[in-house]
Amino acid sequence: xxxxxxxxxxxxxxxxxxxxxxxxxxxxxxxxxxxxxxxxxxxxxxxxxxxxxxxxxxxxxxxxxxxxxxxxxxxxxxxxxxxxxxxxxxxxxxxxxxxxxxxxxxxxxxxxxxxxxxxxxxxxxxxxxxxxxxxxxxxxxxxxxxxxxxxxxxxxxxxxxxxxxxxxxxxxxxxxxxxxxxxxxxxxxxxxxxxxxxxxxxxxxxxxxxxxxxxxxxxxxxxxxxxxxxxxxxxxxxxxxxxxxxxxxxxxxxxxxxxxxxxxxxx
Amino acid sequence: xxxxxxxxxxxxxxxxxxxxxxxxxxxxxxxxxxxxxxxxxxxxxxxxxxxxxxxxxxxxxxxxxxxxxxxxxxxxxxxxxxxxxxxxxxxxxxxxxxxxxxxxxxxxxxxxxxxxxxxxxxxxxxxxxxxxxxxxxxxxxxxxxxxxxxxxxxxxxxxxxxxxxxxxxxxxxxxxxxxxxxxxxxxxxxxxxxxxxxxxxxxxxxxxxxxxxxxxxxxxxxxxxxxxxxxxxxxxxxxxxxxxxxxxxxxxxxxxxxxxxxxxxxxxxxxxxxxxxxxxxxxxxxxxxxxxxxxxxxxxxxxxxxxxxxxxxxxxxxxxxxxxxxxxxxxxxxxxxxxxxxxxxxxxxxxxxxxxxxxxxxxxxxxxxxxxx
Numbered sequence: 001x002x003x004x005x006x007x008x009x010x011x012x013x014x015x016x017x018x019x020x021x022x023x024x025x026x027x028x029x030x031x032x033x034x035x036x037x038x039x040x041x042x043x044x045x046x047x048x049x050x051x052x053x054x055x056x057x058x059x060x061x062x063x064x065x066x067x068x069x070x071x072x073x074x075x076x077x078x079x080x081x082x083x084x085x086x087x088x089x090x091x092x093x094x095x096x097x098x099x100x101x102x103x104x105x106x107x108x109x110x111x112x113x114x115x116x117x118x119x120x121x122x123x124x125x126x127x128x129x130x131x132x133x134x135x136x137x138x139x140x141x142x143x144x145x146x147x148x149x150x151x152x153x154x155x156x157x158x159x160x161x162x163x164x165x166x167x168x169x170x171x172x173x174x175x176x177x178x179x180x181x182x183x184x185x186x187x188x189x190x191x192x193x194x195x196x197x198x199x200x201x202x203x204x205x206x207x208x209x210x211x212x213x214x215x216x217x218x219x220x221x222x223x224x225x226x227x228x229x230x231x232x233x234x235x236x237x238x239x240x241x242x243x244x245x246x247x248x249x250x251x252x253x254x255x256x257x258x259x260x261x262x263x264x265x266x267x
Numbered sequence: 268x269x270x271x272x273x274x275x276x277x278x279x280x281x282x283x284x285x286x287x288x289x290x291x292x293x294x295x296x297x298x299x300x301x302x303x304x305x306x307x308x309x310x311x312x313x314x315x316x317x318x319x320x321x322x323x324x325x326x327x328x329x330x331x332x333x334x335x336x337x338x339x340x341x342x343x344x345x346x347x348x349x350x351x352x353x354x355x356x357x358x359x360x361x362x363x364x365x366x367x368x369x370x371x372x373x374x375x376x377x378x379x380x381x382x383x384x385x386x387x388x389x390x391x392x393x394x395x396x397x398x399x400x401x402x403x404x405x406x407x408x409x410x411x412x413x414x415x416x417x418x419x420x421x422x423x424x425x426x427x428x429x430x431x432x433x434x435x436x437x438x439x440x441x442x443x444x445x446x447x448x449x450x451x452x453x454x455x456x457x458x459x460x461x462x463x464x465x466x467x468x469x470x471x472x473x474x475x476x477x478x479x480x481x482x483x484x485x486x487x488x489x490x491x492x493x494x495x496x497x498x499x500x501x502x503x504x505x506x507x508x509x510x511x512x513x514x515x516x517x518x519x520x521x522x523x524x525x526x527x528x529x530x531x532x533x534x535x536x537x538x539x540x541x542x543x544x545x546x547x548x549x550x551x552x553x554x555x556x557x558x559x560x561x562x563x564x565x566x567x568x569x570x571x572x573x574x575x576x577x578x579x580x581x582x583x584x585x586x587x588x589x590x591x592x593x594x595x596x597x598x599x600x601x602x603x604x605x606x607x608x609x610x611x612x613x614x615x616x617x618x619x620x621x622x623x624x625x626x627x628x629x630x631x632x633x634x635x636x637x638x639x640x
Contacts, residue, residue, distance in 0.1 A: 027588035056546035059496035
C-alpha cells in the first residue's frame, strides 16, 4: 500500500480510493473474487426489485456482507423523492448503516440523474441523519446546492451509467474540484477503462466508484486488479504534482555540446 | 468376467433399490434412465404435473453457445453434449415431445447495438461455426416476419446449432412413461434425508442408493460450506396466432437477456427476468411492462396475443451459478442447475447413472462437476 493520504467519507478514513458495485457479474462467486482483488473497502448494493420488505434478497446480500466491507446501499431505480427516501430508510434498517448512495433516475434510457428531485431528497435524508453520497451530473450549480445542504461527499458522473465512455467533460469536473477543495469528490459512473480512472485521479478527484467496467470485463478479477493499480497510480501522481506540458523538447540527458541553434530547421 | 459371475452380478444390481427425492426435470430423467435396470421410487412435494417446479416454468431453450456469454467453457461443452443426448432420451418416451435444432437468433435495435457487440465478444464458441453475423437478406430467409417489421434490426447473430423443446410436453410424457414402467411415485409427499435413509411423513424408507434432485427444496441439506440461493425469474406464455417464428429469438436488452421461444401452434414463452431475490410473489407490473413491450417491439403481431400465463419462480443456484454433483457413500446430491436445467439435464443424468453403475470413468470428465465428499 502506498503512503497516500486516506480517503474521507463523512469522517471514516479509508486507504482504498476505489468503491465498487456488486451487480452484473457473471456469478456471485466472480463478484466476491473481483471485489476482494479490487482492494475496495466500500461496496455498493441495491435493493431494487428484490422485495426487501420480505427480505427477498437476503441470500445474495449475505454474500456481499460476508466480504466484511463498508456497505453503501443505493437507491437505484427510484424516480421520485418519496421512493428514494423510503428505500433509503429500508436500507438503513436492513444493513445498519446511515450511508446512502442517493440516485434518482431522471431519464429511463440513459439513467441520467434528476437534479431537482436529488436536491429535495438530499435535504430530507440529511435532516433525518443520513450520510448522503449523491449521484449527480457534473453541473457546478447542482454541486453547490448539495454542498450547501451539508453533503461532505458528492459523486458526479464521468458519463452515463454503464456507458464506459470515461470523462465526457473534464472541464466541468475540474471546475467542481477547484471550487470545492474540501469536499470528497468521487467520480461515479461512466468509467470504462483504468486509463479513465487515472485521468480522473490525476485531476484531483478523491475516489472512483465503478461496477460495469469490472463486471463486464472478459476477466473481471483481473480488471479489478487493474483498476486498483490505476487508481493508486493516479492518486500518487496527483499528490506528486505532474509537470507542466511544454511545446519544446527538453532532453532529459544534458547534451551540453549540442546547442539548440545547431538544429537544421531551427528558426 | 465368467458368464455365471456376470449374470450373478447383473442380478445383484437389478435388485438395487433407488430412492429419488424431487420429481422435477432431473428427478424424472434420472428415474427414466435408472428404471430400466433398477427399482425406482420417487418422492415429490408437488403433483405429477410438476406445476410448482422451475422446470414447468422454463422456456427449455437448448442454447449452450448463447449461454456461454456468462458461463465457463466447461458448461458450454456440457450443453453441447446434452444437445446430442436429448433425441435418445426423447425416443424412450411413449408420447411425442416437440424438439427442434434449427438454431437461434440474437437481434438488436440500433440503440442497443453496443450490447450485441459486447455479447458477441463474450461468446465462447468459434465465429463462423458456432455463431455467424448475418445480413438482412439472410434474416428474411430465416424469419420472414421479423425482417418485415417496420423497425429494422440493425445487428443480427445466428447460432445455427442451438435447439429447444417443449418442457410441458416433456414433463407429461416423462410422467406417463414412468407410470407405465411401474416406477413408484409418491406425489404431494415431501421427503428428507436423515441417517442415510429417506424420511417422509415420519416414516423411514431404506434404499441402496439415494439421489437428491430437490433443487431449492434441498437448501437445508446441501453439503457444509456450499451456499444455495434462489434467483427469481418471471416468464410469460402467450398465444399469438398472428405471429410465426421458426426458432428462439433473443433481443439484446440493457437490463437482462430477453428471449422469445416459439412452441407449437403459435404458443410462445417469453422471459425472463433475473433478479437476485427469493421473492415468491406473483410477477410485478414493472416486469410485465418490460417483457411485453420488448416482445411488442420485436413483432407487432404480439399486440393481440392472448396472455396464457404470467408466472414467477426461483432458480436454484450455487455461488458460481454452475451445477454440482456431490457424492457421499450411497448418496448423490445434484443442485445448482440455475437457468440451465434443460441445457444440462442429459449430461447431469448421464454422469449420475454412470456413478450408480460404477462406470463414471467411461464418460467425459468435466472439471468441478462431481465432488466426492
